[in-house]
Amino acid sequence: MSAPITPRKKRRNLQSDRKARCHQLYSSDDVIKLYEISRNTLTNWIAEGLPFADAEMRLFRGKDLNAFHARRRKRASGPPLAPFMANCFGCKGTHSLIDGDISIHPGRTPGMFRASVTCPHTRVPANKYVCSEEIDTIRKLREANPGCETRD
Ligand SMILES: [Zn+2]
Incomplete structure (x- = not known):
């Protein structure tokens, strides 16, 4: 045994x-x-x-593996950003309204607003037109996003 x-x-x-x-x-x-x-x-x-x-x-x-996993981790750490991307005429890319410094202005149509985020590359504003419900969602996501930068 x-x-x-x-x-x-x-x-x-x-x-x-x-x-x-x-x-x-x-x-x-x-x-x-x-x-x-x-x-x-x-x-x-x-x-x-x-x-x-x-x-x-x-x-x-x-280094490719590390970079790949760093990207995946970054994506997974926050809320989905895709619906709140603003097209940028400065760098021809898109910028998230959840990250960075944004400003919100009333649009021409009642109930619509122009959300504006400054392009980190060219410093020109990238705009996205959103309704008031979307602004509420953006505000909530920004509050929940730990990576959100503070105003300088
Ligand atoms: Zn840009």
Whole structure:
């Protein structure tokens, strides 16, 4: 019933986690040389979950992965911004009415307003016409948005 607990000799196999250069790509032979291991050991590492890229197919650079996930995190952290984007004639892009400094002016049509956000690139105002319900929503989203900049 009671199996003897033998101390495992795994520590012997542990490698430095600083041996590989973060920005380099390694072939199998490079890895074998770098860690002075056998091809079998590399096969075991792959079985244990060491990720690898097939050079003929896809390679992912570390900085691309980080940037991708930073963008996803930023998108996920706030409310959806798409409905409140103002078209910008300065940089030809769109700017969120939820971020940054906005001003709201009465429009020509009763009940409609011109929401204006300053382009961070060209400093020209980007406008979006919104109704009063939308202004309420924008105000609520801006209050809920922790990244919203304060007036200077
Ligand atoms: Zn712009």
